Amino acid sequence: MTSALHHLRAAGSSIVLDARGTGVPSLLHWGADLGALSPAELESFADSLVPAVGPSSIDEPARPTLLPMAVDGCSSRPGLAGFGLGGEPAAAAAPAATAAPAAPAAPAAPASSAAAAAHAPAALRLDAFELLGPAAVRIVLVPRGAVGHPLRVELDLELTPHGVLQSRAAVQNLGATPFALDTLELALPLPGRARELLDFTGRWPRERQPQRRAIEHGTWLRESRHGRPGHDDAFLLVAGTPGFGFRSGEVWAVHLAWSGDKRLFAEASATGRQALGGGELLAPGEIVLAPGERYRSPALVAAHSVDGLDGLTARLHGYARAQSPTGPEPRKVMLNTWEAVYFDHDLERLEALADAAASVGVERFVLDDGWMLGRTDDRRALGDWVVDPEKWPAGLHPLIDHVTTLGMDFGLWVEPEMVSLDSEVARAHPEWVVGLEPDADPPVSWRWQHVLDLANPEAFEHVLGQLVALLREYPIAYLKWDQNRDLLGGSAHRQTAATYRLMDVLRERFPGLEIESCSSGGGRVDLGVMARTDRVWPSDTNDPLERQGIQRFTSLVVPPEYFGAHLGAATAHTTGRTHALSFRLATALFGHAGIEWDLTRATADELAAVAEWIELYKASREMLRSGTTVRADGPDPALWTHGVVAADRSDALFAVVTVAATRQAVPAPVTLPGLDDSRRYRVEPVLLGGGPRVIQDAPPPWWAEGGVTAGGRQLAIVGLPMPLLAPEQSLVLRVTSA
Template sequence: MAVRFDEKKNLFTLQTLDSTYQMKVDDHGVLLHTYYGAPADETDFSYLIGPEDRGFSGQPGDEKKDRTYSMDYYPLEYPVQGNGDFRVKALKAGFEGEVLALDLRFVSYELEKGKYSLPGLPALFEAEAGEVETLKITLKDRLEEIYVTLFYGVFEKKNVITRAASIENRSGKNVTLKRALSFGLDFMEGDMDLIHFYGKHAGERQFERRNLPHGITEISSSRGTSSHHHNPFVILCDKDTTEDFGNAYGVSFIYSGGFKIQMEKDQVDGIRLVCGLDDEEFLWKLAPGETFVTPEAALSYSEKGLTALSDQFQKAYHANLIRSPWKDKKRPTLVNNWEATYFGFDAEKLLKIAGEAADLGLDMLVLDDGWFGKRNDDNSGLGDWFVNEKKLGCTMKELVDRVNALGLKFGIWLEPEMVSEDSDLYRTHPDWVLQIPGREPNRSRNQLVLDLSRKEVREYMKKFIDDTLSCANISYVKWDMNRSVDNVYSAADPTLSQGAIRHKYVLGLYEVMEDMLTRHPDLLLEGCSGGGGRFDAGMLYYAPQIWCSDNTDAIERLRIHYGTSFGYPMSSVSAHVSVCPNHQNGRVTPFKTRGICAMQGSFGYELDLSKLSEEDKAEARRQITVYNENWELFQSGSYYRLNSPMENHDYTAWSYVSKDQRKASLSVIYTDLHGNPKPVRVKLKGLKKDASYDVDGTVYTGTALMRGGLLIPKPSCNYDSYMVCIHEI
């Protein structure tokens, strides 16, 4: 069994193939966290706590004699405010108008086969019968009828444990939640490094590693989305952990709104990590009989370094988080018209691009922003989701039918959450936006945010999305969101807790997406928020791929893809070949290099195909052929970071290896040139040691390729590249 409870020791043991997680109910009924790490036996690790009478570390109210017993340094499973613990908390709650204080004690537990569910929220699911066990532990405040249930989903073979919590008010009074995070994780000791992924628009998920200092370190977003700036995924690891060696703990928050991850290194060098909803403005009123459920987080541990940790997250998310019927199908190779035309298009321009796409062997044309309302720039029209037939010169169905007749599927861009002030929707329903009464709204990209906490707004969105997708044979949607959520005030009910609106907004977003996918189950949904502003595990539950960044420069994408790969499947990375000079930074790179970079993820083009030279068209055909022949390898193979673009400024290398290890690819992009260059030798990973592999007509053993490596051809121009497909013989 993956979950065991020793009644004599009051000890819970959660076991995966390569990790053990342990909790203990002590003599006071407090749930302690005693171990998480490499596989261990059922030893009670609470012997490591080491009670001590520490100055200024007090005792809970029912402990009047033992001054060595203190919540201020004991490792706790779900830390709360009010029991003498002064470290960062997972829960701050209490009766409305009173001091917020809890003292949680163990009540009961339940063991179930299968995976618990979180209604209205994304979560990992059981993909194969019997692969998950659920543990529910119920705690209660020592004095009041406030209950907390901790949820654990143990994916034994995937080496993943999921966490969530519910807070139930069984008292006769209103309860106020000021913080309700998904979990806490205490380490009794540790000199650990923190790896996180910061960024900006057009520069997301930049890898950063530093030693965790004493005090509180926070990674968070209060922008209403997971954000370009900080990703809801972090790693704690030993100082000497590498790609292939050492302890590493990953934490991934499965949510698409604001979040908070705090880590505190305390007075005795213990480390606490808490993770959950952003609580800067959070205030949730829980009436008698009501329950609040937190979003889910996923934990994974590896003693074999960062590569193994990433592989565990990638495989679990591919199999147990992404629900789309497209996850195991070949994703369509597509061309998006945005960088080719921006707002200046009509049907004939689009059909010209479509004709070129069909000639090159692509699968789909995607029509981006500007097809609806009075939308000729980004200052107007959002919210008026009716086809601008005057601009197109035909109906949407006529355009789509003509594209389909060329042998291409058709996709479309939507930004349902936003509205322009210059729109019929805003003029009719100005109260439908998030806006503080009596103040000029904070604008971003000249658009405002619709209030998804309102049912009538959600129903409007559901209808226009369904109407749009039903008017023609549309098989793909790029769902964009181009500003942060600000001025958070809902006009629907001024008495409503404004601190609840941010979370209600995200719940509303999930409801609308769920409705769209229920009505159109075969739809391929691509997430987007100005590129990678909402690239998170919550979005993967609805969209199997996400536009990774608005920055399409191949060289800058190397760092963006590198950071993304630590916590997300590479099949979820939407990546396109764009024009040069690049529209974001003006860099010029070879067409071949742009294609190799884009083939790290779901592959496509973002340019005017009719303007390609014959040489580039020939290269595009070759790229499309390579992708079509190897799509299973790129979408479901194991991904290996062979070096770091953050450290190596000469080249970046990566590879894919198929599940059966019979097929692989190696890609190298040069990022600098030198006179009299030294040889570049790249060692592969993940192959069969004793197998023989064909590499461009030369046979090598797996051992040779992994121990000695391949000698990579010298670059012949700036940003030159090399890619080879490898087959077992």
């Protein structure tokens, strides 16, 4: 065992772990870097934080641990809960190292409540404290005594090079009878100065809407029970000093890298303890560990910043980019056919659409829903991943040949996790449909579809076989992988693990394949699915006004090159609102750019503007994929400023956006954060699609002159007066070193 105190440091952050004594270790500090500390200084630091003993409490100083348990005197949310199952003892098995049981046994009820208490987890003691790297440790906990169900618990903590704290927990059943795991959650301490919470909610197609509240005594608990994160996913739970913003305040945040059911919580008690934490939300009996079996939790990803939400974003973007499988290739401009043709798959029409796409510089053509056997609408044919011979008598070859001849590659929409009852696979194998029982009413449908049980090995192999056949027959570079309903039955854990495994197998067999994660829009946007995909679809809406907010908060965690941002038609499919081309172009610029608009209906002037926009995107995409996302804190809630600054801060792109009518006739100057204080920059307007609509008698002089040169510090602190934008407009600014 190494020293009982350890100080992990990386990228301006540090944590201090106290493993002195025999109990579950404490996280004494999680936040700003404390600087280099000698062993003696570290000992003194830890000793100085031992609290007083309060009246009517446990008779020793309370130690907030990573894994709170009642047996340690903690009356907060338990970090570990479950019970051993009654009945005859099972034969002891050799310790296994599986991520989770493949098919948990049904729990047997204990003989009595006393028996259940006797089979609760045993009190834990520290067994080992191991260094796994320069900023990574493993804490091993084993039973403290003979009372209770014996378990081995491992806690892995790593402070990554980006200053992100990644933590996981694992539990192994050391007993002779099965153990039903209810909860395995980690808790990270919060200092008392964190007084406000920010998290997110939403609906289809209006995901990641912020909500704020004060931290009061009690628990703020956000649970996802959709079998996926859902459109109302908490996404990122942030605690901070009062009034924290994008560029100010000290903040702490947690995100669970998992695409199934989950919990995030913030807790504050009258004892003075505050914590953020989370873990997978397990249904009763979902994880039953046989003797020797082991379960490992998803990663709880946590970050701290003294520079507000943008500081968190810088850390989380670095972490996400390091975890993602995406290679160094440019992020290709794509056209998706959905809002152009819907289910109307006609070769001549699609070839004309491909011609228009190629003429403006599109690099990838993605055929969306409607190509499969018998798929004429959204009520049939999911699960039959075979090309429809009536629509496509020669298969997809004629279309793909046309697309590739034009210099574009080809992508295809699939939904491997779902099935229609009106499908060949459901008729042949009804036992593969989650919740479908013989001689019983069918389970509740959602968007006229059901869930295919990918945890069933036969169903998994069937889907894998059909996808492999497609990828072998056709040169498919990209799969848009959809998931259009909640689970509503079955095991979210097993379904999510099986989906991950299916993605992993396909990527292993087809190394150049790219995958987009879509879930009826933004229902599955998390760092778990991003570790095995190249893109996420943040929302089904292409309405630029809705997209401004969705992209603003999605980008807290997701770098711009990983979320799709599409140019839609003038009148949005999802809202019926109509917006000018300039606003639509400016909104779709700051992401992985694409088009979801029937370009065959565009005018010559519109096509020229789209081509100019694509040219700007191609010139900027390397900066978007490696730069720093920034957002200004302005006094007017109707006026937003955001941008991406190059890693070396030599140039940047900004957008000034009016999401409503401004509060003042002449708003205050707009600041441009994140630039180099010591450099001078040229700021110039980029008039996409003719530029935004303005309501003014005269613009600011610098605007009329086509630009201005100013210092980076001036631009960040004082800013520049802007043209008077009408509501729902966006002005793009190019900033380059002078």
